[in-house]
Amino acid sequence: MQFKEIIGQEATKQRLITAVKENRVSHAQLFLGPEGSGSLALAIAFAQYLSCEDKQPQDSCGVCSSCRKYQKLMHPDLHFSYPFFAKHKDDTALTFIEQWREAITANPYLSLDTWRGYLDAENKQANINIAECHQIIKKLSFKPFESAYKILILWLPEYLDKVGNSLLKVIEEPQHNTLFLLVAQNQDQILNTILSRTQLIKVPALGYDDVKQFLISQHNQTETAAAEIAYLSNGNITEALSMLQSDTKGYHQSFVNWLRLCFANKGLDVLSFVDQAAKMGRENQKNFLRYGISFIRECCLISAGAENIVHLPAQELETARKMAKVMNIAQAETIINELEKAHYHIERNANPKILFLDVSLQIIKVLNLKIVPSGNHYIPN
Structure with missing residues (x-):
């Protein structure tokens, strides 16, 4: 080599x-x-x-x-x-x-x-x-x-x-x-x-631009597809190559819709989402949760005034700006913790229907009922 x-x-x-x-x-x-x-x-x-x-x-x-x-x-x-x-x-x-x-x-x-x-x-x-x-x-x-x-x-x-x-x-x-x-x-x-x-x-870890350019030049990915995979992989080429084998399209819209349903506490629609998520397949479920973790972290960067280091396409960036206005850092941290736990359990073959229902209920508590666990590292605005 x-x-x-x-x-x-x-x-x-x-x-x-x-x-x-x-x-x-x-x-x-x-x-x-x-x-x-x-x-x-x-x-x-x-x-x-x-x-x-x-x-x-x-x-x-x-x-x-x-x-x-x-x-x-x-x-x-x-x-x-x-x-x-x-x-x-x-x-x-x-x-x-x-x-x-x-x-x-x-x-x-x-x-x-x-x-x-x-x-x-x-x-x-x-x-x-x-x-x-x-x-x-x-x-x-x-x-x-x-x-x-x-x-x-x-x-x-x-x-x-x-x-x-x-x-x-x-x-x-x-x-x-x-x-x-x-x-x-x-x-x-x-x-x-x-x-x-x-x-x-x-x-x-590899930079976002390095991963993105590699996917475009060596794996014939479109600009949009390469950007999303580079964003999700977080500098890990092993993960990026694995994602090429999965359907990585539509994570943004699906994830934002999920948050909106939880924010509005639309019970039947949330259950419908849980059914869809349970059928995504293990690797897509992991990638979906990984996308959610990364997206919420970008919202935190925007809230903290560090938008200049955010890696999101224009449409997703605009959505993240709106999310940052209605979700404080304490809420964001709590949701990230729930998504990370879900990712851990998906890797260990947890029942996806039960898992996504539980996470949905936790997000409803955070976004709709404004309940944040005590001992959170951040003080709500």
Whole structure:
């Protein structure tokens, strides 16, 4: 993978390239970024750039022997470690390497849920076991075979658990020209003993414009469709690609109509909406609720005088301005909390009809009856 294939993240790319040019490459680096930000893709592109036989000013050449092997994820000095669902105690990442290559080739913005789909996970918990730690130590005990560097990319070190302490010595005192590139999403879940031995590279969530342009140029989306998906995905390319498979049209009108029905306390019409929402399908229900959360937050930004950072098409922006006039911040926060809880329960297969009815009643309490739970962080206007 080359840097030019990665969406956005120009500052991070430049930082990595500069480190190579100035010979300041740390032997253990932690790429820390939220899901869908491209942390894993950046680590692979960085490894390819380090091993490239004909480095260009801003990228690997893409055509040398090393780059061609990297494109297939089959370079002898490139190793991967990642969470998996072990069937036997001696299973390691190598057991699933073919599935891994297939998954990364299909989508370098991989999520654990997507990875799970490539494996026969059953009800097992993902982890990186002690057998894999021993395999890592064994693989990295030798000198590089072809390249100047032997590189291990360890995806989601959060799943190492205490067995990760067995890697401390090889991380702190690796063989000459051996690099550890850890790719993580949650810093708090990484063993402190490992965290303290790495150089941190923060990878921010992708910008709205980056996601929107990617959807237009690479997936032939219209300006309107790309804008809505970019808005909903909140900088997460994994979510954006998932939404391409769903019907994301009509969320705005449906959500605003729902709020209006609740504001007017139109019981029969609310029940009719609940019936429709229950038939939307799980992914569309999740996206619908995610849209609602984002839309209400934009209303809060308008109320707070920060309309300049609101990402809404003109028609939706006008609706948000009207909503901001009749809904104070305390009410908005309460509705957001209800929508977030609903999203959580939909992911866990809650009965959608009961769930949407309950949320509707809560929104009626907030908008029509003006009831906001005590202990709210904000004081109503």
